[in-house]
Amino acid sequence: MRIxxxxxxxxxxxxxxxxxxxxxxxxxxxxxxxxxxxxASALMLEQSPRASRGGATRHARNLRVMHDxxxxxxxxxxxxxEFWRDLVEVTGAHTxxxxxxxxxxxxxxxxxxxxxxxxxxxxxxxxxxxRKTAYLLGGGKAMLNALHLTxxxxxxxxxxxxxxxxxxLDDGRARELPLLVGGVSTRVxxxxxxxxxxxxxxxxxxxxxxxxxxxxxFMIRGAADAQGQILASLLAQDVAPxxxxxxxxxxxxxxxxxxxDGGIVTRLDGVPFGIVVDANGRRFHDEGASVGPRRxxxxxxxxxxxxxxxxxxxxxxxxxxxxxxxIYPPIRAQTIxxxxxxxxxxxxxxxxxxxxxxxxxxxLTDDPAPWRTEGVVPxxxxxxxxxxxxxxxxxxxxxxxxxxxxxxxxxxxxxxLLNNGRPARNVFAAGSIMAANVIGKGYLAGIGITIxxxxxxxxxxxxxxxxxx
Amino acid sequence: xxxxxxxxxxxRALEICDACRFCDxxxxxxPAMELRxxxxxxxxSYLANLCHDCRGCYYACQYAPPHEFxxxxxxxxxxxxxxxxxNYVRPRFLVGLFRRPxxxxxxxxxxxxALALIASSPSRPSRPGPGAFYDVIPWSVMASAAGLALxxxxxxxxxxxxxxxxxxxxxxxxxxxxxxxxTTLCDALTLRNLGGAGHGCNDFDESLSRLRRRFHHVMFxxxxxxxxxxxxxxxxxxxxGWQAPYPMFSPPVVLGALGGFGIVVGTLGLxxxxxxxDSAPVAPHAQTSDFALLALLLATAxxxxxxxxxxxxxxxxxxxxxxxxxxxxxFLLIPYSKGVHGLYRLAALLRAAxxxxxxxxxxxx
Numbered sequence: 001m002r003i004x005x006x007x008x009x010x011x012x013x014x015x016x017x018x019x020x021x022x023x024x025x026x027x028x029x030x031x032x033x034x035x036x037x038x039x040a041s042a043l044m045l046e047q048s049p050r051a052s053r054g055g056a057t058r059h060a061r062n063l064r065v066m067h068d069x070x071x072x073x074x075x076x077x078x079x080x081x082e083f084w085r086d087l088v089e090v091t092g093a094h095t096x097x098x099x100x101x102x103x104x105x106x107x108x109x110x111x112x113x114x115x116x117x118x119x120x121x122x123x124x125x126x127x128x129x130x131r132k133t134a135y136l137l138g139g140g141k142a143m144l145n146a147l148h149l150t151x152x153x154x155x156x157x158x159x160x161x162x163x164x165x166x167x168x169l170d171d172g173r174a175r176e177l178p179l180l181v182g183g184v185s186t187r188v189x190x191x192x193x194x195x196x197x198x199x200x201x202x203x204x205x206x207x208x209x210x211x212x213x214x215x216x217x218f219m220i221r222g223a224a225d226a227q228g229q230i231l232a233s234l235l236a237q238d239v240a241p242x243x244x245x246x247x248x249x250x251x252x253x254x255x256x257x258x259x260x261d262g263g264i265v266t267r268l269d270g271v272p273f274g275i276v277v278d279a280n281g282r283r284f285h286d287e288g289a290s291v292g293p294r295r296x297x298x299x300x301x302x303x304x305x306x307x308x309x310x311x312x313x314x315x316x317x318x319x320x321x322x323x324x325x326x327i328y329p330p331i332r333a334q335t336i337x338x339x340x341x342x343x344x345x346x347x348x349x350x351x352x353x354x355x356x357x358x359x360x361x362x363x364l365t366d367d368p369a370p371w372r373t374e375g376v377v378p379x380x381x382x383x384x385x386x387x388x389x390x391x392x393x394x395x396x397x398x399x400x401x402x403x404x405x406x407x408x409x410x411x412x413x414x415x416x417l418l419n420n421g422r423p424a425r426n427v428f429a430a431g432s433i434m435a436a437n438v439i440g441k442g443y444l445a446g447i448g449i450t451i452x453x454x455x456x457x458x459x460x461x462x463x464x465x466x467x468x469x
Numbered sequence: 470x471x472x473x474x475x476x477x478x479x480x481r482a483l484e485i486c487d488a489c490r491f492c493d494x495x496x497x498x499x500p501a502m503e504l505r506x507x508x509x510x511x512x513x514s515y516l517a518n519l520c521h522d523c524r525g526c527y528y529a530c531q532y533a534p535p536h537e538f539x540x541x542x543x544x545x546x547x548x549x550x551x552x553x554x555x556n557y558v559r560p561r562f563l564v565g566l567f568r569r570p571x572x573x574x575x576x577x578x579x580x581x582x583a584l585a586l587i588a589s590s591p592s593r594p595s596r597p598g599p600g601a602f603y604d605v606i607p608w609s610v611m612a613s614a615a616g617l618a619l620x621x622x623x624x625x626x627x628x629x630x631x632x633x634x635x636x637x638x639x640x641x642x643x644x645x646x647x648x649x650x651x652t653t654l655c656d657a658l659t660l661r662n663l664g665g666a667g668h669g670c671n672d673f674d675e676s677l678s679r680l681r682r683r684f685h686h687v688m689f690x691x692x693x694x695x696x697x698x699x700x701x702x703x704x705x706x707x708x709x710g711w712q713a714p715y716p717m718f719s720p721p722v723v724l725g726a727l728g729g730f731g732i733v734v735g736t737l738g739l740x741x742x743x744x745x746x747d748s749a750p751v752a753p754h755a756q757t758s759d760f761a762l763l764a765l766l767l768a769t770a771x772x773x774x775x776x777x778x779x780x781x782x783x784x785x786x787x788x789x790x791x792x793x794x795x796x797x798x799x800f801l802l803i804p805y806s807k808g809v810h811g812l813y814r815l816a817a818l819l820r821a822a823x824x825x826x827x828x829x830x831x832x833x834x
Contacts, residue, residue: 149676
């Protein structure tokens, strides 16, 4: 049987490829490019149609890169040791030092690799440029376009709308992949396979195993196709897991945003300048505890762990100008009781919460940043601005899942490891499906794309070498 | 300032852009947007005229269709841009010319060519050599008609531009006005914002190209050379007393020929891009006004080149009248066609440069 893909490419399932790459994000593209450049015949399977290709990579912005000297895409320096210290700090040492050091070392070459693939790196901005990450001009989708053009030039075969539901292993060896191409069943032979198919962050049923029915209310910031089919298939076949099952990176997003693919724009900015109440109309955490960029993830996690995973960030008219507005207009009312009505909260409870908070505010200085509450539980330790000037504004908040921390264990050649500690014979992994080897907890801006690019290139090269042994 | 449907859609899209900011390296639109906490209808009009339609932000957009936000900024900003040309056009009753650009161009050409044919002086026989052109149409008639048309066009366009400037909140410079003017001139003459930060633009599709910028340069500088040719010829005629036609390798002819050739190449190139590019980020009605102006320019330049080639033959008289008819209709249509975009773009670029200088001087303090 022959299948003609929608874009006119002919795909012949009877012809085994040297390297089949599952997944069309940055990791899959870097793998397939590296494999092809190493002389292998290569096929990349993209689960989405062409118009929505690239998975969560579409939502990426920057690359974390080690550099000992400034260059045109990144100023000053970011040493390997500093990168390592940052990684240890955010992960709480949930990282494999060998792989992490490998990533950090190779990250220095990533912008050059990207530039050779036609990817444009943005010139650092004049004011307060990012020292640790290089910015992709236009972001992840522009990068995907450039990488795809490179695959076309190199003669890589790409199938869109092509799902690999499982990856059967026979004694640690993959021989062929069952496929659904445009809904039609077929299979493809492979000498080696690179899995770059992402985690399970969009698989609500999977999330429910750990989070219960609360997961029904999670928003998924990335692509809806991150169902983790290959991850599940491998873990069911004696492949060694890594990371914490059920744990996800989540940020607080506007509950009115899209269920999937909301990306960066639904993130809520205003939490530190007001109060946050849960579905019962009560405060549950110090809104001033974190005012830096990590607050988004802190609040995502906090809301996810409420019995009813919704919360409302509330501020008054004076505080409104202190943060970037949501893309959705605030829910607005002249009184707190009226606001409670609009939010579906008990008015008496919300009024009591706000009154208690306002009475606890101690405006110590002219600058309101250090203001705090006294006698209120939980206390607010910074930016304790009383809610007194109408109209009052509320933003409903849900946890927005960025990625899941469960993955497959790999070695330094990106080869998938089995539970007995031995490597699978011909299966390699790159990107989100193995990111937890390096970042088992927390997150560092730009590290996702760096992991995808570095381990993608390693996996592609090693797979090509292995295919021709 | 009144809000249109396209304007409101663009404002809504820009709010999402402001929350995303992935495109802030492409052009001046995004940094200008980021300076504003909220975006008004006037801001949308200003930003729309700052947009060079490089399409980078469409192909990079994580929220472009099929995403449910369906962001298509180039398309929306083009619509708003066209609306602003209509909003500020003077006299008002000529607004219809924007809505039927093809008809407008055809009518203008028909009218002007007819006028040129009537204005000819058939009493004197056409003969080659100095003064031949003025035997066909007296210099005074030629110069006054062209001067009047261009003058009217520039006055009308300038009134529109000033109204646009005021209506969108433009003010006198607050800091380093000289530097803002210099930057504006440089941005306009180099089309810096049509560069994708030096990497090229999405002229056709997802791939990057520099062709549109280059064809525009060839066309624009071709037009400039033609202006240069006319100026030199006027000096020859009035100051030095040398009458046209001039020898093949004289400055007016060389400048005019090169310029005409540039316009032909540039307009054909731009037209070819417009015909072959992916139309997803193209506003539905924009193509017509683009093609109308390109066709008029192409016809003007081509008739000029033909006139040059056949100026010693019997066809010269007819060709000269036709060419002058085209030139006249181009001048007349500047304020009522895509031709006006240059002035609005200049105003928007100046505004952006002034805002950048103001921000820079504020951060230095």
